[in-house]
Amino acid sequence: xxxxxxxxxxxxxxxxxxxxxxxxxxxxxxxxxxxxxxxxxxxxxxxxxxxxxxxxxxxxxxxxxxxxxxxxxxxxxxxxxxxxxxxxxxxxxxxxxxxxxxxxxxxxxx
Amino acid sequence: xxxxxxxxxxxxxxxxxxxxxxxxxxxxxxxxxxxxxxxxxxxxxxxxxxxxxxxxxxxxxxxxxxxxxxxxxxxxxxxxxxxxxxxxxxxxxxxxxxxxxxxxxxxxxxxxxx
Numbered sequence: 477x478x479x480x481x482x483x484x485x486x487x488x489x490x491x492x493x494x495x496x497x498x499x500x501x502x503x504x505x506x507x508x509x510x511x512x513x514x515x516x517x518x519x520x521x522x523x524x525x526x527x528x529x530x531x532x533x534x535x536x537x538x539x540x541x542x543x544x545x546x547x548x549x550x551x552x553x554x555x556x557x558x559x560x561x562x563x564x565x566x567x568x569x570x571x572x573x574x575x576x577x578x579x580x581x582x583x584x585x586x
Numbered sequence: 587x588x589x590x591x592x593x594x595x596x597x598x599x600x601x602x603x604x605x606x607x608x609x610x611x612x613x614x615x616x617x618x619x620x621x622x623x624x625x626x627x628x629x630x631x632x633x634x635x636x637x638x639x640x641x642x643x644x645x646x647x648x649x650x651x652x653x654x655x656x657x658x659x660x661x662x663x664x665x666x667x668x669x670x671x672x673x674x675x676x677x678x679x680x681x682x683x684x685x686x687x688x689x690x691x692x693x694x695x696x697x698x699x700x
Contacts, residue, residue, distance in 0.1 A: 517696065574632065578627075
């Protein structure tokens, strides 16, 4: 299972775009990249998933370069309610097992 | 649509007492099921996963066990709780195994051991 590295914490202000980058140098050919969001005392919530290039949904965009060794989660115009921990994960293989790191704690300030 | 339920939301238990946490999934068949534990300020640690009824895989040696008596029911148990069993326990499901199948989590159980 590929290991991921992401910043421990980030600060932003309301209305700004936030980009969180995740490194996954050992990503396997068939691995997808998935991002989760977690609020205190809640389970993680699926945000977005991608394999290559760019993926966009109603809450975020995911940018993946051609070598797939990193990915960037982009949150447009964050609000206070986007304050949370964001986890980047790659690969689940045949078992579906996920390895969660410490994630990135995003603090959005007014 | 699919939903996942965990209960109780919070639990306070004395050391040495038994434990039973239940997780059920609705709206899908033959899901993969997972139990995670999260220590304060840390990421999630996978404890058990199941790809079918009666099929349980353990990820770490511990004081806990898991069972899957029905297709959409996953139970986490202990005969005698330890102080180190305190934490936030999360159940999750996914449609099938594979990297492109996101897991969907319940709201968790906050377990405190006294």
